[in-house]
Structures are given as structure tokens and as C-alpha cells.
Amino acid sequence: MIQEQNYLTLDHCTILTVNENNDCIPDGRIVIRGNTIESIGTANDIPEKGTVYNLKNRILMPGLINTHTHSPSVLFRGLADDKFLHEWLTKYMWPAERHLNQELTYAGSRLGYLEYLSNGMTTNVDMWYFADAISQAAEESGLRSVVAPGIFSFETPQSAHSLQDAADYLEHFYSIPGHEKSVSRIYPCVGPHDVYSTTPELLKECVQLAQQYGTMIHMHLSETQRDNDAAMKLYGMSPARVAEEAGIFECPTLFAHCICLSDDDMDIFRKYHASVSYNPVTNLKLCEGILPIPKLREKGINITIGVDGAQSNNSLNLLSDAKTGILIQKVTEMNPCIMNAIDAVRMMTICGAKAIGMDNLIGSLEPGKRADIISIDIDTPAMTPILRLNAENISSHIVYTDTQINDVMVDGEFLMKDKQFCRADTREILYQAQKAANYIIQQIDKTGGK
Numbered sequence: 081m082i083q084e085q086n087y088l089t090l091d092h093c094t095i096l097t098v099n100e101n102n103d104c105i106p107d108g109r110i111v112i113r114g115n116t117i118e119s120i121g122t123a124n125d126i127p128e129k130g131t132v133y134n135l136k137n138r139i140l141m142p143g144l145i146n147t148h149t150h151s152p153s154v155l156f157r158g159l160a161d162d163k164f165l166h167e168w169l170t171k172y173m174w175p176a177e178r179h180l181n182q183e184l185t186y187a188g189s190r191l192g193y194l195e196y197l198s199n200g201m202t203t204n205v206d207m208w209y210f211a212d213a214i215s216q217a218a219e220e221s222g223l224r225s226v227v228a229p230g231i232f233s234f235e236t237p238q239s240a241h242s243l244q245d246a247a248d249y250l251e252h253f254y255s256i257p258g259h260e261k262s263v264s265r266i267y268p269c270v271g272p273h274d275v276y277s278t279t280p281e282l283l284k285e286c287v288q289l290a291q292q293y294g295t296m297i298h299m300h301l302s303e304t305q306r307d308n309d310a311a312m313k314l315y316g317m318s319p320a321r322v323a324e325e326a327g328i329f330e331c332p333t334l335f336a337h338c339i340c341l342s343d344d345d346m347d348i349f350r351k352y353h354a355s356v357s358y359n360p361v362t363n364l365k366l367c368e369g370i371l372p373i374p375k376l377r378e379k380g381i382n383i384t385i386g387v388d389g390a391q392s393n394n395s396l397n398l399l400s401d402a403k404t405g406i407l408i409q410k411v412t413e414m415n416p417c418i419m420n421a422i423d424a425v426r427m428m429t430i431c432g433a434k435a436i437g438m439d440n441l442i443g444s445l446e447p448g449k450r451a452d453i454i455s456i457d458i459d460t461p462a463m464t465p466i467l468r469l470n471a472e473n474i475s476s477h478i479v480y481t482d483t484q485i486n487d488v489m490v491d492g493e494f495l496m497k498d499k500q501f502c503r504a505d506t507r508e509i510l511y512q513a514q515k516a517a518n519y520i521i522q523q524i525d526k527t528g529g530k
């Protein structure tokens with residue numbers, strides 16, 4: 081028999097479902113049983129159950145899905161702004177990263193997850209070294225996270241054998257009780273960094289590892305013309321073709337950036353149903369280029385959005401990146417109709433869920449799906465007035481105005497309620513992150529910026 085206390089009712093809110101019809105429900109009610117949405121409708125249609133929260137003046141929508149990030153890099157926020165990509169990477173980022181260790185990665189990741197949470201991201205796809213530390217921070221935050229241990233053909237701050245590190249991480253993760261795929265909010269995967277930073281042989285080994293554990297693959301691809309030129313010089317083919325030949329596309333795959341895909345590359349994506357993570361702020365700041373979204377959409381490729389790391393974006397706010405991302409598409413095409421606010425909302429939710437193979441569980445608010453829900457305050461100057469309670473108008477406010485996240489719930493558990501964190505000790509997290517950054521800066525200064 082189900083106890084009444086297993087139920088929770090979110091009441092009198094405007095619900096942006098992001099279901100297939102983009103239904104918007106004014107004066108809505110969501111009844112949650114445990115971690116799952118049991119019913120959803122108007123307050124008149126369905127009976128309330130369990131504890132009732134009156135969320136008048138709130139918009140409820142699915143939690144945001146950030147499909148590319150590097151959490152610990154938050155420790156390098158502001159370290160090297162306004163540089164060219166190659167100089168930024170080789171002179172600043174890689175030398176700074178050499179000072180990282182397990183403990184510092186953990187401190188940085190905790191800060192990253194706190195920022196994701198405060199900005200309404202309930203699921204993140206995270207790639208970096210020291211995946212154990214990221215996993216631990218993500219798990220403690222209560223957010224969902226797809227954790228990709230970064231794999232390179234050269235030495236990383238963690239070790240000289242990043243493929244072995246990734247294998248050890250996967251084995252260790254699943255040996256811990258509570259980490260079974262059906263219950264854990266952490267989903268380890270395999271993260272070859274890019275074609276230019278691996279080898280075809282190593283990519284093949286990554287495929288074997290992903291297949292052994294039944295995980296997806298997450299990697300960067302064709303971020304710049306320079307990456308394409310390097311692959312062409314070494315292998316006589318594009319990075320996408322190198323990845324295809326290594327078997328990468330035979331696993332479920334999500335690629336970050338993808339700015340310089342050719343028509344043929346896009347056909348490979350379409351053939352294997354691979355998804356793209358659009359990272360507009362990093363792409364703009366490092367002058368990498370602009371993702372050819374109209375062409376990708378023409379080919380029917382699933383496009384999602386990510387914040388990338390704070391080392392290049394500085395801020396971890398998917399909503400503001402979505403606004404930037406669709407505005408630059410408009411001006412690139414000189415066509416304001418090329419993307420709209422509903423497209424941006426779907427890119428941040430259901431398209432992200434599809435990219436990580438979880439669209440049966442998250443990405444929209446529908447009965448049977450997990451209760452990953454955020455609420456947005458509409459009782460603010462920026463959200464007033466609401467002209468019409470429909471998907472167009474509500475999405476427009478969410479994407480184009482200054483949106484304040486009020487509550488965040490994952491699996492029916494409040495992680496932020498009325499802007500207060502329910503699990504996280506903010507003071508402690510900020511203190512430890514500052515301490516970690518102080519240590520890194522000392523090391524950088526000691527080695528003369530190296």
C-alpha cells in the first residue's frame with residue numbers, strides 16, 4: 081500500500097510541459113509519487129495528493145539539460161580571457177591544469193554543480209580528468225550527471241594512461257552499491273577528448289570500453305578549422321570520418337562544438353543518429369566560428385546546448401547561453417525567423433534528453449517521467465507582464481528576459497527551494513573552491529606562469 085507521504089502535489093502553477101504538442105497548462109497541478117510524475121493537468125482535473133505546495137506565480141518546466149561542460153575548470157574562471165584559442169589552450173589552460181589533483185578537482189566540481197543548480201540545470205554532461213572526484217561532487221549535489229573521463233594519447237594531470245584511468249573509474253563506480261544504472265543519478269561514459277588529441281587506435285579502444293559497459297561516448301569534434309586541417313594532414317580525412325572509421329559512431333554519441341562539419345560529415349551524423357552540443361559562448365569568446373544550425377536541422381540532426389567550462393565561458397548559465405545562441409544564429413543568417421524561443425526551450429530540455437538516451441525519463445513533464453522540475457518566478461519586473469499563458473509567450477519570457485530560478489527538483493527531491501539550497505553547504509563549497517584556486521595560482525606564479 082502506498083503511503084500518502086510518498087506523494088507531493090505542486091499546485092496552481094503554469095506548466096510548460098515541453099511535450100510533443102508544447103502544451104502549456106495555466107493553473108496547473110502536478111502530482112508526484114516518489115521520484116515519478118504520476119499525473120499532470122489543471123487543478124480542477126486531478127485530485128491533489130500528499131504534501132501540497134502552492135506555486136502560484138511560478139512557471140514549472142523540465143529541468144535544463146546542459147550537454148557539455150568541464151566542472152573543475154571553474155577554478156580557472158577569469159585566468160585567461162581575451163586570447164586566441166591556441167594560445168589560450170597551450171599557454172594558459174594546459175599549464176594551469178597540470179597543477180590539478182583529485183582534491184582540487186573535487187573542490188572545483190562542487191562549485192560547478194552549485195552554479196548549475198542555482199541556474200536550473202538538473203542534468204549535465206561533464207568531461208575532465210579525475211572523473212572519480214567529479215562523480216563524487218555531482219552525486220553529493222543531487223543533480224544528474226553523465227561523467228566522461230577525458231581520454232588523451234598524451235599524459236594528463238592525472239596520469240600517463242588516461243584510458244586505463246577511465247576503465248578504472250568505470251569499474252570502481254559500478255562496484256559501489258547504489259550505483260546500479262536504474263537508481264543512480266550518475267551515468268559514467270567514455271570521453272575521448274578529440275581526434276587531434278588521440279589516435280585512431282586509441283579511439284578504437286575507447287569504443288571497446290564503451291561497449292563493455294554499455295555507455296555512450298562524449299567527445300569534442302571539429303571545433304575549429306585547425307582541428308580539421310590537422311586530421312586531413314595526418315589521416316587524409318575529416319575528424320568525423322576518422323571517428324567513424326574507429327567505430328565511435330556505433331556507440332550512442334554526443335559531440336561538442338562541431339562548427340566545421342562538412343556536408344559529408346553531417347551525413348555521417350544523420351546515418352548514426354549522433355547529436356551535437358552547441359556551445360555558443362565559448363565559440364564566440366574564442367572566435368572559433370558559429371555552428372551551422374540551419375544546415376544541421378535540414379539534415380535532421382539533434383541539436384542540444386551546453387555551457388562548456390567556466391575557463392572559457394566564465395558563467396555557467398544555460399538560459400543566458402541559449403539566448404546568445406539563438407541571437408547569433410539570427411544575425412548569421414540575417415533572418416530573425418530562423419530560430420525561436422520554443423526551439424531554444426526544446427534544445428535545453430527534450431533534445432538534450434534524447435542526446436543522452438534519456439528522453440523516456442526526462443526532458444519533458446509527462447506522466448511516467450522522472451520529476452526533474454524547475455520553477456521560475458514570474459512575480460518579478462522582468463517577467464511582467466505575461467500577455468498570454470501559452471507556450472509561445474511563456475517560452476519567450478524564459479529565453480529572452482532575465483529569468484530567476486526559484487525551485488529545483490530532481491527525482492522528486494527538492495535541491496533548491498525558494499532559492500535556498502537544500503543539500504549544499506554554500507559557505508563551505510565557496511571556501512574550499514577559493515582555497516583550491518589560491519593554491520593553483522601560487523603554483524602558477526612559482527613556475528613563472530607555466
Ligand SMILES: [Zn+2]
Nearest residue numbers: 300336388389
Ligand atoms: Zn569542451
